[in-house]
Amino acid sequence: MTRRTVARTLMYASLIAATVVVLLPPAAVVLTSLKSEREMANGSGALALPEDLLNLSNYATAFQDGRMLPAFANTAVILLLAIGGTVLIGSMTAYAIDRFTFRFKKPVVALFLVAALVPGVTTQVATFQIVNSLGMFDSIWAPVVLYMGTDIVSIYIFLQFVRSIPVSLDEAARLDGANAFTIYRRIIFPLLKPAIATVVIVKGITTYNDFYIPFLYMPSEDLGVISTSLFRFKGPFGAHWETISAGAVLVILPTLIVFLFLQRFIYNGFTKGATR
Incomplete structure (x- = not known):
């Protein structure tokens, strides 16, 4: 065997191994979600095929008892408000940073970078006190405001695209009387449509x-939202892994x-933003 053949064999072997490692957990979850309570009690392996591949009773139980429909509705409301606010705040902030000249401009940009590097968990005590003092605790506005106000990455994505827009367009518009x-x-x-698509997808999934x-x-x-509704299966369905797995599939x-x-919008958006 030549050196090139060995290298290619090792490459494909590593790819196959990585694929198996990635696909095994979701495969186990899907197979478990199709099993009956009796099959789980008999101790069948996680990757063992279920007796009935069309057994969807666990999905019905997870959807009804897990209150999935209200959870999907709450998640949709939070997504719409948070994504809309993130797009507006991020694009406006990027526009102001790039186009306007003001004192301490560079320190402000540096502070944004520092804020992005600080783990969010370290500031949760102060954040919780602020949210509670504003009367937003245990309301849908708490996550909406936090998602909108703490997304520094979106600002940097918009900033890369704003910098690629010629300033001459602004100057021509000002000559026509535009503010x-x-x-x-x-x-x-x-002109920020590629950046908006990237932010919407990434922010939405996150x-x-x-x-x-x-x-x-x-x-x-x-x-309850989708993630917390799934967590609540831990109570009444603590030992019913077939129901928990069905809920996980519904969430995924x-x-x-x-x-x-x-996915092409995600890759194209990040690639264009990085090369601008």
């Missing part, structure tokens, strides 16, 4: 999968479908 907000609304914002903020700031069962499916259809 700063009109320039942003009619020129800058429409918000959808987040467990910590909804669990901490919305303890009421009526305000939406993000998986969105990612499969929109």
